[in-house]
Amino acid sequence: MSLELLHKPDMSALTSLGIGGKARVLARVGDENGLDELARFIEKEGPEVIAIGEGSNMLAGDGELNLALIQIRRSRRAGVTVSENIVRTPADIRLPGLLSVLIKMGLSGMEGLAGIPGSVGGAIAMNAGSYGTEISGTVKRVRLWTPGKGLFWKNASEMDWGYRHFDARTGEFTLVWEAELRLFPSSEEKVRTAVKETFSKKKATQPVTEKSAGCVFKNPEGFSAGKLLDEAGFRGRRLGGMAFSEMHANFLVNTGGGNAAQALELMDLARETVAERSGITLNPEVIILP
Incomplete structure (x- = not known):
């Protein structure tokens, strides 16, 4: 199939963090012919369109998300x-x-x-x-x-x-x-x-086998976000099913049953605490999908 449309896809199944509600629709492009159909899809769906890839650096919100997702899934796998x-x-x-x-x-x-x-x-x-x-x-x-x-x-x-x-x-x-x-x-x-x-x-230093979206904050110029979070006491800090990793403070992990509300609250608390202690504002590296 050149373009496959999946309605109400579950973001927790599409992202490595394993959290999130349901998007409006997911368009999977199977080949170059599907790109013509994709153009018509984008024209219809409007501005709330985002390419999702493997979802390994995304934090999707809870509930119904007004998003149209695009993902390449070639029906005939092209090789390297x-x-x-x-x-x-x-x-x-x-x-x-x-x-x-x-x-x-x-x-x-x-x-x-x-x-x-x-x-x-x-x-x-x-x-x-x-x-x-x-x-x-x-x-x-x-x-x-x-x-x-x-x-x-x-x-x-x-x-x-x-x-x-x-x-x-x-x-x-x-x-x-x-x-x-x-x-x-x-x-x-x-x-x-x-x-x-x-x-x-x-x-040895990062939770590569856990449900994570990689580094949650960008490193400020001249500083390590992980070190700033560690010094602010966020290594292992938990809220519900979400936690900053015990291995690396700049990794947010889903320990089981976590949700976006918990993740965002932890992130906000971490940013506020680091800013108060050091005067440095941390900016998200993970893409937050509203």
Whole structure:
């Protein structure tokens, strides 16, 4: 099916945090033909449209959400191709899957992204990064789709990149369809070792196996959000089924039965306390869906 519409999708099943109410509708795009139907869908649904990817960095509100979600789910899975160290990858491939391919090909440059669970498209949309690596450092160009222009390629240098920030400069709703990444030749053993080391480090310091949306706050310039939260007493702080992780204070986790009201109340309390103690205002890294 080129475009599948699911009415009243459950956000708790669509996000890694496992909380949230029901959106208005979810449009799943199965192939390029479905993009024509998607343009008509967006025209009908209006401005409350958002691309969701794997939902690994989203906090969805409780109750009925006036949102139309878009997700790429190719009915015929397009694979990753490699030519002269340029990797072409569909947006709906998950980062762990892409890293597995890069290990086998002995291509280096993305090892620092090990342990990030989202899709390639979501990683580009957030300029995902960790341990000094950002996906923008590898992007050669991105194939974008907009309702007005359809599919087209755009070079990385023509777009805005920043800390957890990406702007395709299209002026309209934009979907990442696929990307070309420029990597560096290495060996399967070296890349595998680097990926394992990165993941082991994260597993030892971050709740990678729990229901989480990753880092909940951005690091203020020159400071660590996790350290500020730790010093303010929020490591392990709980409210109902939501808690700041015992392993890393900047990770909000659903310990079971959590909801968005609890998550947002904890976040507000954390921001107020940190601001009172240090004068620093923490800004959310997680995308909050009203």
